[in-house]
Amino acid sequence: MKRLVHLFRNDVRRRVRAPMSVLLMLAIPLLMTWIIGLVFAPKPGQNQLPKIRVLAVNLDEGMGGKFFLGAFDQGEGKKLFQLTLTDEASGRKRMAEGKASALIVIPADFTRRIVRRERARLLLEKNPAEQFLPAVVEEFVGTLAVIVSGMGQVFAEELQGLDALSHGEWKRITVTDLAPQLEKARQKMVVLNALLDPLLLQIKKGVVGKKKEEPEVNLFALVLPGLAIMFLMFVVEIFLRDLLTERENGRLRRMMFSPLAAHELILARILGAGVMGLLVLGVIAAAGSLMFAIDWIRLPYLLLLSTVTCLCLTALFGLLNGLFRNRNQAEAFTSPLILVFSAFGGSIMPVNQLPGLFQMASRLTPNYWFIQGVTQTQSGRFPGPSLAVLLAAALVLFPLAVWALRRRICR
Amino acid sequence: MNPILHIGGHDLRLMVRDRIFLFWTLLFPLFFIFVFGTLFNAGGGPARASLTVQNRDEGPWGDYFVAQIRSPGLDLRVTRETPREYLRWLVIPADFSRRIEQRQAQTLPLTNKAGGSLEAGAQAEVRIVQAIARVITEIVLFGEGDLRGFFTHRPEFRDLVEVRSGFPAGTLTVVPTGFDHVIPGVIVQFIMMMVLIYGGISVMVDRKRGTLARILGGPVSRGQLFLGKFLGRWLMGLVQALILVVAGKTLFHLNLGNPFLSISVVVIFAAAMAAFSIFLGSLLGKEDVIVGLAVLLANVFSALGGCWWPIEVVPPGVRLAAMASPAYWAMDAFHQVIFFHRGIVAILPNLAVLAALAGVLAVLAARFFKVRD
Numbered sequence: 001m002k003r004l005v006h007l008f009r010n011d012v013r014r015r016v017r018a019p020m021s022v023l024l025m026l027a028i029p030l031l032m033t034w035i036i037g038l039v040f041a042p043k044p045g046q047n048q049l050p051k052i053r054v055l056a057v058n059l060d061e062g063m064g065g066k067f068f069l070g071a072f073d074q075g076e077g078k079k080l081f082q083l084t085l086t087d088e089a090s091g092r093k094r095m096a097e098g099k100a101s102a103l104i105v106i107p108a109d110f111t112r113r114i115v116r117r118e119r120a121r122l123l124l125e126k127n128p129a130e131q132f133l134p135a136v137v138e139e140f141v142g143t144l145a146v147i148v149s150g151m152g153q154v155f156a157e158e159l160q161g162l163d164a165l166s167h168g169e170w171k172r173i174t175v176t177d178l179a180p181q182l183e184k185a186r187q188k189m190v191v192l193n194a195l196l197d198p199l200l201l202q203i204k205k206g207v208v209g210k211k212k213e214e215p216e217v218n219l220f221a222l223v224l225p226g227l228a229i230m231f232l233m234f235v236v237e238i239f240l241r242d243l244l245t246e247r248e249n250g251r252l253r254r255m256m257f258s259p260l261a262a263h264e265l266i267l268a269r270i271l272g273a274g275v276m277g278l279l280v281l282g283v284i285a286a287a288g289s290l291m292f293a294i295d296w297i298r299l300p301y302l303l304l305l306s307t308v309t310c311l312c313l314t315a316l317f318g319l320l321n322g323l324f325r326n327r328n329q330a331e332a333f334t335s336p337l338i339l340v341f342s343a344f345g346g347s348i349m350p351v352n353q354l355p356g357l358f359q360m361a362s363r364l365t366p367n368y369w370f371i372q373g374v375t376q377t378q379s380g381r382f383p384g385p386s387l388a389v390l391l392a393a394a395l396v397l398f399p400l401a402v403w404a405l406r407r408r409i410c411r
Numbered sequence: 412m413n414p415i416l417h418i419g420g421h422d423l424r425l426m427v428r429d430r431i432f433l434f435w436t437l438l439f440p441l442f443f444i445f446v447f448g449t450l451f452n453a454g455g456g457p458a459r460a461s462l463t464v465q466n467r468d469e470g471p472w473g474d475y476f477v478a479q480i481r482s483p484g485l486d487l488r489v490t491r492e493t494p495r496e497y498l499r500w501l502v503i504p505a506d507f508s509r510r511i512e513q514r515q516a517q518t519l520p521l522t523n524k525a526g527g528s529l530e531a532g533a534q535a536e537v538r539i540v541q542a543i544a545r546v547i548t549e550i551v552l553f554g555e556g557d558l559r560g561f562f563t564h565r566p567e568f569r570d571l572v573e574v575r576s577g578f579p580a581g582t583l584t585v586v587p588t589g590f591d592h593v594i595p596g597v598i599v600q601f602i603m604m605m606v607l608i609y610g611g612i613s614v615m616v617d618r619k620r621g622t623l624a625r626i627l628g629g630p631v632s633r634g635q636l637f638l639g640k641f642l643g644r645w646l647m648g649l650v651q652a653l654i655l656v657v658a659g660k661t662l663f664h665l666n667l668g669n670p671f672l673s674i675s676v677v678v679i680f681a682a683a684m685a686a687f688s689i690f691l692g693s694l695l696g697k698e699d700v701i702v703g704l705a706v707l708l709a710n711v712f713s714a715l716g717g718c719w720w721p722i723e724v725v726p727p728g729v730r731l732a733a734m735a736s737p738a739y740w741a742m743d744a745f746h747q748v749i750f751f752h753r754g755i756v757a758i759l760p761n762l763a764v765l766a767a768l769a770g771v772l773a774v775l776a777a778r779f780f781k782v783r784d
Contacts, residue, residue, distance in 0.1 A: 024703030031707065035714045039725050050726050068572075095579045098751060101723065103579075114571050124576040128583045129750035130723040131592055132530065138576055139537045145572035146541045150548030152571045192551060198516040200550065201476075201543045203501070203536070206522045238699055332431040336439065343442055353450055 003260060007268035008275070015239070015276065025235045026280055029227035030287050033220055037292060041219040051082040052133045053100040055091045062111020064120075064148065069106070071144050080136065095125050101133035102126050104141060114152040115159040154192070158185045220292035225374040226347035228284045229309065229367050233338045235280050236313045237321075239273035241334075243405060244327045252409060266405045270314045270398075277310035298377050305373040305383050305390075312366055312390040315397035322404025341365040366390060414631045418639025423646040426609055436654050440601045441662075444655075447597075448590035448663065460531035461486040462538070463497040470508020471562055477503070479542035485535060498524050499535050511550070512558040582751050590663035595745040596718030598655045599680065599738050602648045603712060606684040607691060607705035610644035614692025615701060623782045637689070637780050641773065644688050648681025668748035672755060676748070679765040680741045686772035693779040712736040717743075740764045 015022060054072065058065040072083040086094070088105065095103045105123040113120035124141055126134035152159065158181045165177050243266075246252040255265065285302065288294040296302045317334065324330040342348050344358055345367025351359055362368040373386030426432060464480065466473040466489055480501075481487050494500055500522045504510075510517045521539065523532050545568045550558065552566035578584070617623045626636055659665030667673040688705075695701050713719055715729070716738025722730060733739040744761035747753040 018697070021697065021699030021703050024700065024707060028703065028707050028710065032710055032714065035711065038729055039714075039720065050724070092579065096581070096751060096753075097757075098746065117569070117571065119571060119573050121573045121575055124574050125579050126576060127723075127750075128578045128587060129746040131589075131721045133723050135530070136533075138574070139534065141574050141576075143537055143541055143544070145570070145574050146544045149569065149571040150544050150551075153548060153566075153569060154551050191555065194514060195547055195551060199543075200511070200514065200516055200547055202516070202518045203521045203539055203543075204518045205536075206520060207525050208522055332429070336431060336434045339439060340442075343439075343446070349446065349450075354446060355449060358446070 004264050004268045004271070007260075007265060008272050011239075011242075011268065011272040012276070021238060022235055022276070022280065025231045025238075026283055029224060029231045029284060030291065032227050033224045033288075033292065036223045037220045052080055052102075052136060054081050054083050054137055055086050055094060055100045055103040056083055057086060057088045057091045057103065057105045059088070059108045060106045060110040061108050062115070064111035064114055064152075065106040068110075068122075068144060068148055069104070071147075072140075077140065080140070092125075095127065098127055098129050100127065101130055102137040102141075104137075112163070114148070115156075115163045117152070117156060155185055155188065158182075158188070218292065218294060220288065221294040221378060222350075224284065224288045224292065224294065225371050226342070226345075226367065228281060229345075229370045230338065230342040230347040232277050232280055232284075232310070233313055233317070233341065233366075234335075236273045236277045236310070237317045237334050237338065239276050240269060240314065240317045240321045241327060241330055243269055243409070244321055244324065244330055247409065248327055256409075262406050262409050263402065265409065266318070266402055269405075270318050270401065273314045273317070274307075274310045277313060278306055281306040281310070296374075296377060297380050298382075301377040301383055302374065305370065305377060305387060308387055308390045308394065309366065309370045309373075312394040312397065315394050315401045316366070318401030319397050319404050322401060322406075322408045341367050344368075346371045366393070414629075414635045415639045415642055418626065418631070418636060419642025419646055422613065422640065422643025423650065425613070426643075426647050427650070435605060436601070436651050437658060440597050440655055441658060443597050443600075444590060444593055444659070444663065448588070448593040450589065460484065460499070460528075460534040460538075461488070461497075462499045462501060462535040463488045463490065463494045464501045464503060465490055465492070465494060466503045467491060467505045468503045468507035469505055470512070472508040472511045473503045475562075476507070476542060476546060479545050480538050482538050485538050497522075499532060501539060511546075514550075514558070579751075587666065587750065588663070590659065591666050591749065592721065594655065594659040594663065594665050595742060595749065596713070598652050598659075598677065599716065599741045599745075600709060600713040600718045601655065602651050602677070602681050603684055603709040603738065604705065605651045606644050606648045606681065607688045607709055608702055609647055610685060610688030611692040611695070611701040611705055612698050613643075614640060614689050615695060615698065618693070618781055618783060619696070621783065627782060633780075633782065636782070637777055640689055640780075641685050641776070644685035645682050648684055649677065652677040652681065666749055668745075668750070668752055669754075672748045672758060673745065675755075675762060676741055676744045676758065676765070679762055679769060680737065683737055683765055683769035683772055686769055686776045689776035690772055690779060693776065693781050696784065712738045715739065716741070737765060737768055740768075 056069050056072075058069060060066070069083065069085075071077050072081045084100070091103050091105070094100055103123075103125040105125070107121060107123075110120045110122070122141065122145065124138060126138065161181045161184070162178065165181075243252070246255070252265075256262070285294075285296060285306075289296065320334055320337070321330050324333065342365075344354070344362045345351070345365030346362060347367045351362045351368060351371075354362065369386040369389045373383035373390075376383040376386065462480070462485055464477055464487065466477055468474070477487070477489055488494070488497075502520045502522075504517070504519070507517065507519075519539075521536070549566055549568050550561070552568075553561055553564070614623075623636065627633065631639075656665065656667065660667075691701055691704060695704065713736075715733045716722075716736040717725070717733065718738055722733065722739075722742070725733065740761045744758040744765075747757045747761070751757070
């Protein structure tokens with residue numbers, strides 16, 4: 001036991017003297033979480049998306065164009081869009097340079113056609129390099145088109161009256177001309193009010209499938225556990241790979257001349273990797289709390305889950321390093337394996353976003369169970385299933401790892 | 412053979428012979444392309460939203476309202492029973508017709524399952540809102556008469572405003588697929604990863620093992636050795652890009668715009684990364700540190716530069732910071748070429764920035780290039 005502790009202390013001291021690789025593995029998940037949060041975490045009082053830049057060219061000779069574009073400057077439209085009025089040439093030039101998500105061109109005869117109950121055509125040019133924002137503009141403009149069509153039909157009589165007065169030249173209409181038509185429209189609005197206030201038909205939205213006891217999770221808390229386990233795997237793997245390095249450079253052979261049993265060396269290394277892993281997780285969890293205000297809710301559960309995860313990972317990578325003949329082989333296999341585990345297990349993207357078959361495969365990865373466990377911990381629940389799976393895997397893999405490493409060392 | 416070509420070709424051969432070469436250069440990036448391409452709308456065109464309508468109405472208005480919701484982009488399922496499986500569930504109550512005929516306001520519950528696509532959810536909601544606008548307009552147009560007679564004298568809603576949407580003239584004519592958006596990002600990211608990791612480690616290992624010093628024992632000058640190493644890493648980047656372009660073209664019908672221009676972006680970007688890898692390999696002495704730093708830099712540059720998510724969703728401050736990432740200039744040039752079909756003049760600033768970066772990094776790499784520790 002004394003020798004085991006001594007070996008363990010030496011290993012840790014060696015790592016502390018050259019901490020760069022471990023520090024980098026610590027920094028990567030924190031930095032990546034920070035960047036993802038910077039981009040996607042909603043800020044108080046702001047939309048999740050930046051304001052959508054929309055250019056508008058209003059060639060309309062009547063008031064319809066202004067009315068249409070006015071919707072971008074009110075209520076939900078104002079929150080979502082940043083509308084810039086421009087002339088056609090510079091609008092198209094800016095679109096060709098990708099400087100806006102969409103360009104709306106309202107034709108000169110827009111109002112006239114609506115008044116005459118003819119079809120008016122709006123042009124919507126979308127930025128081809130953008131994936132989401134132009135679709136938002138398209139839906140909004142589509143809905144406005146329905147509303148304006150409806151208004152055009154409801155107030156057709158009044159609009160036609162004005163059209164007749166102006167002989168098509170709306171800009172010449174005076175307030176005195178407008179008055180009788182506005183009065184008619186007002187009377188219609190009074191009748192309409194019964195249907196519009198409260199609105200005859202409304203929808204009431206709700207969400208199901210979200211467990212009530214689950215608090216609103218902060219985005220950082222969703223991202224960090226996945227990245228933490230991914231880089232924890234690299235840390236544990238680097239630590240255990242030392243056995244193969246030492247075997248190759250003859251240091252292991254020299255160590256075995258001392259009164260040291262192979263199993264002591266193996267246990268010291270596994271213990272070292274496990275403790276180092278636990279320290280790494282501890283630092284990440286602490287940094288997560290301090291930097292990203294993550295509330296882990298049940299710290300004892302998190303500690304238990306982290307311990308079992310580290311045990312499972314040390315056993316897994318111990319076994320793998322025991323099976324490989326040399327360092328190159330280990331390197332060639334373990335890094336891709338970590339990335340595959342991370343890709344399927346939810347470290348790179350949420351498992352529920354993966355195709356169905358991949359979601360099933362995710363259950364074969366330690367990443368999945370760790371991330372699930374952390375999610376349960378954050379909602380105050382005991383991460384029973386994750387602990388059971390990871391512990392079972394550790395119990396199966398641990399003796400195999402000791403056997404394989406012993407075989408490798410003593411050969 | 413020219414020693415520069417010999418050294419460069421040899422380094423490339425070593426990389427290609429690595430037993431895990433195919434995993435790093437093809438299989439892993441393909442996983443990224445497949446998952447993210449599918450996620451970002453693989454087929455192009457608007458995403459189809461699904462909506463389950465439970466029509467419990469005992470009169471004619473429920474069916475009429477459903478008909479108004481129906482649209483080509485919506486997978487609509489209508490049932491009278493409570494649905495067991497659904498993503499979005501709209502309930503039309505039993506007294507729907509009665510309340511409409513009495514012109515009484517009513518609320519229709521719309522339930523979304525947690526975890527469903529927000530984009531599809533918004534689409535379905537927009538269709539419902541549009542249907543409401545149509546029905547209310549028709550009721551207004553019908554006038555104050557008895558609404559039970561509505562269907563015999565129905566004033567039909569007319570779409571007076573038609574929206575014609577498309578892309579700017581001279582750009583795309585077909586809607587780009589999710590793969591068209593994702594593959595350039597994966598190419599940029601994996602050039603960085605591969606060249607920085609492989610290139611950096613091999614320079615460091617060759618120095619530590621004395622390989623570089625031994626090469627100088629032959630008829631090779633230090634400058635030729637440096638250029639040979641640079642060429643090797645440059646070729647690594649180009650091979651990585653070539654593999655992904657071929658896979659993208661074959662499996663996902665990748666649109667590269669003008670191939671000459673897209674390739675020029677790759678060529679200059681790979682040169683910058685080649686110089687950077689020699690700089691890292693000369694400066695650092697531990698493999699784990701090179702891997703860690705390369706992974707860190709490649710991921711940060713990719714995330715900032717728009718390889719992971721569309722740059723359009725990024726806040727303005729982050730977009731400004733993105734300009735510090737070489738990936739940003741490469742991605743922006745790809746966008747100009749692929750999506751806007753723009754010519755060399757449009758991407759000259761991008762190429763100039765990348766070339767300047769390559770030049771600065773090459774000078775640094777040459778300055779710090781060490782043959783022995």
